[in-house]
Amino acid sequence: MRLRKASLVEGVNVSLRNAVISDSEFILSLRLDPDKGRYLSATVPSLVEQEAWMQKYEKSCDQAYFIIQSKDGRRLGCVRMYNPSGKSFEWGSWLMISGAPPFAALESALLIYRYAVDLGFEEARLEVRQDNVSVWKFHENVFGARLVDESERDRFYIVEKSMIKRVLRVHAKRLRSYKSLPIQ
Numbered sequence: 001m002r003l004r005k006a007s008l009v010e011g012v013n014v015s016l017r018n019a020v021i022s023d024s025e026f027i028l029s030l031r032l033d034p035d036k037g038r039y040l041s042a043t044v045p046s047l048v049e050q051e052a053w054m055q056k057y058e059k060s061c062d063q064a065y066f067i068i069q070s071k072d073g074r075r076l077g078c079v080r081m082y083n084p085s086g087k088s089f090e091w092g093s094w095l096m097i098s099g100a101p102p103f104a105a106l107e108s109a110l111l112i113y114r115y116a117v118d119l120g121f122e123e124a125r126l127e128v129r130q131d132n133v134s135v136w137k138f139h140e141n142v143f144g145a146r147l148v149d150e151s152e153r154d155r156f157y158i159v160e161k162s163m164i165k166r167v168l169r170v171h172a173k174r175l176r177s178y179k180s181l182p183i184q
Helices: 021-032 047-059 102-119 133-143 161-170
Strands: 006-010 014-018 064-070 075-085 088-096 123-129 146-150 154-159 179-182
Touching: 006 102, 014 102, 021 047, 021 064, 021 075, 064 102, 075 102, 088 102, 102 123, 102 133, 102 161, 123 133, 123 161, 133 154, 133 161
Parallel strands: 088 123
Antiparallel strands: 006 014, 006 179, 014 064, 064 075, 075 088, 123 154, 146 154
Protein backbone atom coordinates (compact mmCIF):
# COMPACT_ATOMS: atom_id res chain seq x y z
CA MET A 1 0.00 0.00 0.00
CA ARG A 2 1.29 3.46 -0.84
CA LEU A 3 0.77 6.61 1.19
CA ARG A 4 -0.29 9.36 -1.19
CA LYS A 5 -0.21 13.00 -0.27
CA ALA A 6 -3.33 15.07 -0.61
CA SER A 7 -3.34 18.81 -1.18
CA LEU A 8 -6.39 19.05 1.09
CA VAL A 9 -8.54 16.73 3.21
CA GLU A 10 -11.69 18.60 4.22
CA GLY A 11 -13.91 18.09 7.23
CA VAL A 12 -16.79 20.07 8.70
CA ASN A 13 -14.76 22.42 10.93
CA VAL A 14 -11.13 21.73 10.04
CA SER A 15 -9.09 20.67 7.05
CA LEU A 16 -5.78 18.90 6.65
CA ARG A 17 -3.60 20.79 4.16
CA ASN A 18 -0.41 19.31 2.75
CA ALA A 19 2.52 20.83 4.65
CA VAL A 20 4.95 22.88 2.56
CA ILE A 21 8.33 24.49 3.20
CA SER A 22 6.71 27.80 4.22
CA ASP A 23 5.10 25.92 7.16
CA SER A 24 8.54 25.09 8.59
CA GLU A 25 8.62 27.89 11.15
CA PHE A 26 5.12 27.00 12.41
CA ILE A 27 5.96 23.28 12.69
CA LEU A 28 9.26 24.04 14.40
CA SER A 29 7.53 26.31 16.93
CA LEU A 30 5.16 23.48 17.86
CA ARG A 31 7.96 20.90 18.09
CA LEU A 32 10.10 23.21 20.24
CA ASP A 33 7.28 24.13 22.62
CA PRO A 34 8.47 22.67 25.96
CA ASP A 35 5.04 21.24 26.87
CA LYS A 36 4.26 19.74 23.46
CA GLY A 37 7.71 18.75 22.21
CA ARG A 38 8.60 16.65 25.24
CA TYR A 39 6.50 13.83 23.80
CA LEU A 40 8.33 13.80 20.44
CA SER A 41 11.69 12.64 19.23
CA ALA A 42 14.36 15.31 19.70
CA THR A 43 14.15 18.31 17.38
CA VAL A 44 17.13 20.41 16.40
CA PRO A 45 16.20 24.07 17.08
CA SER A 46 17.13 25.21 13.58
CA LEU A 47 14.78 26.67 11.00
CA VAL A 48 17.34 25.85 8.29
CA GLU A 49 17.29 22.17 9.29
CA GLN A 50 13.47 22.12 9.48
CA GLU A 51 13.28 23.61 5.99
CA ALA A 52 15.78 21.01 4.73
CA TRP A 53 13.62 18.26 6.30
CA MET A 54 10.55 19.72 4.57
CA GLN A 55 12.40 19.79 1.22
CA LYS A 56 13.11 16.05 1.64
CA TYR A 57 9.47 15.50 2.61
CA GLU A 58 8.26 17.18 -0.58
CA LYS A 59 10.20 14.61 -2.62
CA SER A 60 9.17 11.61 -0.50
CA CYS A 61 6.39 9.20 -1.37
CA ASP A 62 6.12 7.26 1.90
CA GLN A 63 4.43 9.82 4.14
CA ALA A 64 1.85 12.59 4.25
CA TYR A 65 2.42 15.61 6.50
CA PHE A 66 -0.53 17.88 7.11
CA ILE A 67 -1.20 21.27 8.63
CA ILE A 68 -4.46 21.16 10.59
CA GLN A 69 -6.31 24.37 9.79
CA SER A 70 -9.63 26.03 10.49
CA LYS A 71 -12.02 26.73 7.65
CA ASP A 72 -10.71 30.30 7.51
CA GLY A 73 -7.15 29.00 7.04
CA ARG A 74 -5.82 29.58 10.58
CA ARG A 75 -3.15 26.99 11.40
CA LEU A 76 -4.18 24.90 14.41
CA GLY A 77 -1.59 22.13 14.38
CA CYS A 78 0.11 19.42 12.39
CA VAL A 79 -0.12 15.65 11.96
CA ARG A 80 1.76 13.07 9.92
CA MET A 81 1.03 9.67 8.36
CA TYR A 82 4.11 7.51 7.72
CA ASN A 83 5.71 4.04 7.70
CA PRO A 84 3.19 2.24 5.47
CA SER A 85 3.51 -1.54 5.71
CA GLY A 86 1.03 -3.71 3.85
CA LYS A 87 -2.43 -2.44 4.78
CA SER A 88 -1.14 -0.71 7.90
CA PHE A 89 0.22 2.79 8.50
CA GLU A 90 1.53 4.77 11.42
CA TRP A 91 0.46 8.25 12.40
CA GLY A 92 1.76 10.79 14.87
CA SER A 93 3.74 14.03 15.16
CA TRP A 94 0.29 15.27 16.14
CA LEU A 95 0.51 18.70 17.73
CA MET A 96 -2.08 21.41 18.32
CA ILE A 97 -1.58 25.07 19.17
CA SER A 98 -2.52 26.19 22.67
CA GLY A 99 -6.11 27.37 22.63
CA ALA A 100 -7.13 25.31 19.58
CA PRO A 101 -10.90 24.75 19.43
CA PRO A 102 -11.88 21.61 21.39
CA PHE A 103 -13.25 19.87 18.27
CA ALA A 104 -10.01 20.27 16.29
CA ALA A 105 -8.17 17.31 17.81
CA LEU A 106 -11.04 14.85 17.36
CA GLU A 107 -11.92 16.02 13.87
CA SER A 108 -8.28 15.95 12.69
CA ALA A 109 -7.92 12.37 13.96
CA LEU A 110 -11.16 11.37 12.22
CA LEU A 111 -9.91 12.92 8.98
CA ILE A 112 -6.66 10.93 9.24
CA TYR A 113 -8.61 7.68 9.60
CA ARG A 114 -11.09 8.54 6.84
CA TYR A 115 -8.30 9.47 4.44
CA ALA A 116 -6.41 6.29 5.35
CA VAL A 117 -9.49 4.19 4.55
CA ASP A 118 -9.77 5.97 1.17
CA LEU A 119 -6.16 4.99 0.48
CA GLY A 120 -6.97 1.34 1.27
CA PHE A 121 -5.39 1.10 4.70
CA GLU A 122 -7.08 -1.16 7.24
CA GLU A 123 -5.02 -0.72 10.39
CA ALA A 124 -3.21 2.10 12.19
CA ARG A 125 -0.16 1.87 14.41
CA LEU A 126 0.55 4.41 17.13
CA GLU A 127 3.50 5.08 19.42
CA VAL A 128 2.71 7.29 22.40
CA ARG A 129 5.00 8.31 25.24
CA GLN A 130 4.10 6.71 28.59
CA ASP A 131 3.79 10.08 30.29
CA ASN A 132 1.51 11.51 27.56
CA VAL A 133 -1.46 10.06 29.44
CA SER A 134 -4.18 12.26 27.96
CA VAL A 135 -3.21 11.25 24.41
CA TRP A 136 -2.97 7.51 24.98
CA LYS A 137 -6.26 7.58 26.90
CA PHE A 138 -7.82 9.50 23.98
CA HIS A 139 -6.69 6.79 21.55
CA GLU A 140 -7.90 3.99 23.84
CA ASN A 141 -11.25 5.55 24.76
CA VAL A 142 -12.29 7.19 21.49
CA PHE A 143 -10.69 4.92 18.90
CA GLY A 144 -10.45 1.60 20.74
CA ALA A 145 -6.66 1.49 20.34
CA ARG A 146 -5.34 -1.84 21.57
CA LEU A 147 -2.08 -1.81 23.53
CA VAL A 148 0.24 -4.37 21.91
CA ASP A 149 3.54 -3.56 23.61
CA GLU A 150 5.22 -1.08 25.86
CA SER A 151 8.66 0.02 26.86
CA GLU A 152 9.84 2.20 29.70
CA ARG A 153 9.38 5.22 27.41
CA ASP A 154 6.55 4.32 24.98
CA ARG A 155 3.22 2.57 24.55
CA PHE A 156 2.56 0.86 21.20
CA TYR A 157 -0.97 0.53 19.86
CA ILE A 158 -2.93 -0.86 16.96
CA VAL A 159 -6.30 0.44 15.82
CA GLU A 160 -7.94 -2.32 13.81
CA LYS A 161 -10.20 -2.02 10.79
CA SER A 162 -13.38 -2.85 12.76
CA MET A 163 -12.68 -0.04 15.26
CA ILE A 164 -11.83 2.46 12.55
CA LYS A 165 -15.10 1.68 10.75
CA ARG A 166 -17.09 1.86 13.99
CA VAL A 167 -15.66 5.25 14.98
CA LEU A 168 -16.18 6.67 11.48
CA ARG A 169 -19.83 5.52 11.65
CA VAL A 170 -20.35 6.99 15.14
CA HIS A 171 -18.87 10.33 14.07
CA ALA A 172 -20.34 10.42 10.56
CA LYS A 173 -21.84 13.91 11.16
CA ARG A 174 -18.36 15.29 11.76
CA LEU A 175 -17.35 13.92 8.36
CA ARG A 176 -20.44 14.85 6.33
CA SER A 177 -18.51 17.34 4.20
CA TYR A 178 -15.46 15.08 3.83
CA LYS A 179 -13.50 15.18 0.61
CA SER A 180 -9.86 14.80 -0.30
CA LEU A 181 -8.11 16.56 -3.15
CA PRO A 182 -5.02 14.99 -4.71
CA ILE A 183 -1.75 16.83 -5.20
CA GLN A 184 -1.72 18.12 -8.77
